[in-house]
Amino acid sequence: GQQLNQSPQSMFIQEGEDVSMNCTSSSIFNTWLWYKQDPGEGPVLLIALYKAGELTSNGRLTAQFGTTRKDSFLNISASIPSDVGIYFCAGQPREDNQGGKLIFGQGTELSVKP
Amino acid sequence: EPEVTQTPSHQVTQMGQEVILRCVPISNHLYFYWYRQILGQKVEFLVSFYNNEISEKSEIFDDQFSVERPDGSNFTLKIRSTKLEDSAMYFCASSELGTLDGYTFGSGTRLTVV
Helix, strand or coil: CCCCEEECCEEEEECCCCEEEEEECCCCEEEEEEEEECCCCCCEEEEEECCCCCEEEECCEEEEECCCCCEEEEEECCCCHHHCEEEEEEEEECCCCCCCCCEECCCEEEEEEC | CCCCEEECCEEEECCCCCEEEEEECCCCCCEEEEEEECCCCCEEEEEEEECCEEEEECCCCCCCEEEECCCCCCEEEEECCCCHHHCEEEEEEEECCCCCCCCEECCCEEEEEC
């Protein structure tokens, strides 16, 4: 089935450092999304990518949709303590034409030491 | 900003009991979804719903699950005979047109089956 492999599983970094995480799949995805989830909350959308090769920024966050449509990365620059949380990649499979199912990666748990 | 509202935030039930999880999607949205997240794991798609019928469901969404839009505002997930492994966070989401524009998750209901 469609699966997203997200890495790393967890990261423990110092405040001010840059962070990079990525997702890969053996299947083609039409859209890639990056979400952040705080404890006890639902996922909140950070960045959405719609075209292969697209590079999009949202403040200190930058994400790219791979040219093969099978991968994506998220970079966070100059991390701050409030960046702590779990980051999920998600994608809408190419075959999905029934209204918006999302496939999620396993998540990257980010810890930031002040 | 419009929100997807879920109630209750936490429900504890005995194994074998029926539970109904409730969601109020964003008012002009037409597509509705349920996702599940077992503690420490990724978010998994359960079902999508449009025009008063299920448009897609996953393997997880077996005969013990059902969804309903009983009126113009609520969207419910019923689990008929809960099992211990149904313990998870259940997230409702909605989108306006089945696309990713405005695709919004609720804060979730934590279901604990004892």
